[in-house]
Amino acid sequence: MRLDPREVPGLPFPALLADSEGRPVAATPEWRGPGPGTLSYHTGFGHLLVAPDLPAPELDVLVDRLLLELAAATAALDGEPALQVDVLRAGMELVAGRPPSGQGTAEDVVVRATAAVRARTQHLQLEVAHPLPTTVVPAPAAVALALVQLAVNAERHDGARRALLRVTPGPSFWVEWSGGGLRPGVRPHRHPARRSRWGWAYVQMVADALGGVAVPPGPAGPGTLSACVGLGAPRLTLPLACCRAGRVERATEAWEQDPLVPVTGQLLQGQVAELVCEAARRPGQIVYRDLYRARACRRRTWVGLGPEGALARARDLARGLGHERALWRAPEPYATRVSALATLLQVALGDPWPAVPPGLFQELMDESCRRLGVQPPGRLDALVLPEPRVAAYLLGELGGRLVAEADAVYLLPAPSSEGDPLLQALGASGRLRLTC
Secondary structure, rough: OOOOHHHHHOOOOOOOEEEEOOOEEEEEOOOOOOOOOOEEEEEEEEEEEEOOOOHHHHHHHHHHHHOOOOOOOOHHOHHHHEEEEEEHHHHHHHHOOOOOOOEEEEHHHHHHHHHHHHHOOOEEEEEOOOOOOOOEEEEEHHHHHHHHHHHHHHHHHOOOOOOEEEEEEOEEEEEEOOOOOOOOOOOOOOOOHHOOOOOOOHHHHHHHHHOEEEEEEEEOOOEEEEEEEEEOOOOOOEEEEEEEEEEEEEEEHHHHHOOOOOOOOOOOOOHHHHHHHHHHHHHOOOOOOEEEEEEOOOOOOEEEOOOHHHHHHHHHHHHHHHHOHHOOOOOOOOOHHHHHHHHHHOOOOOOOEEEEEEEEEHHHHHHHHHHHHHOOOOOOOOOEEEEHHHHHHHHHHOOOOEEEOOOOOEEEHHHHHOOHHHHHOOOOOOEEOOOO
């Protein structure tokens, strides 16, 4: 579906259409500029920026620090570990809502995917079909992580022991393997609230961010299955439909992949029909129902799937770090700092503070402080003690000291840390409780 710049103000999102040079072309009334969680979609001649309704700048403090540490760890490594962490870094940046960056070649993608597959699989042998096409590939490390997901799924769900990575002009990246039978189609919902599998969701995320297409596992020949990430002519991958006279007049392919909505030419029904009726009663305003939103404008109603908010992106990032932990090998102090930040992000998202028994705390705390160049605290008299890497990181960033009061442990930050964004991200204005 092509999007005319004159249609942009009617879209049901805070959105801006920019040309290929980044210059503003048109915007919706709600647009207030890019912020945490803003997504970029190819439109053919430019990009459509879509911002979340409710940004979470306090979470973005932790996300930014975590991504910076991953980048620093990548720069400190070499060889295969550097390639694996680079794949993790690029993937987590994309999951966090940062626009894909960098350019490379098909060889750059293949080298990174091969290194990462070795870390993520137990017995799978990945072969590469040569020669590789000489073509420019956007965000090669992020694309490599998508191919890793395809290879891991082949091993885990089909018992594959060998897979072939084939690159065709476009470029399109194919992973092929032997399979006894075709599994039911893998096509989870684009919104994190409606999906349970992280791996294929990431593949779809990469394709959407680069204006490409993700092809789920399907037959490629007798006893052979394949899946693909295709990066040909960029297309608008925002789930969006234009409705008129009780029907879907036109829609993006991303919209038509949603099994819960009517497609081009069909009569409106269900919650989409109800949403369009509500939008007609409030012309010019964005109206909401479930995960969808709509706006009536000039005898047409635009309906779209709501963008993932900053909170959902942060949850996906935390989940992705756990899902891809096999790719994480880094020297100190990066290993300790990334571990601490990942834990703090989960705490900020509502998880309980982790703890260790008193018998282990002092030994682990002394080691964590040594790695971060922090003065170890004195003995703490409490039955439950905080996770040492987290406590050492907070002491290094905020200063101050640890105190135990009524079987709880608190960080009393240095006065110079008052108003520090890290404290705000953890919901504290003064002392910070580190145990449940």
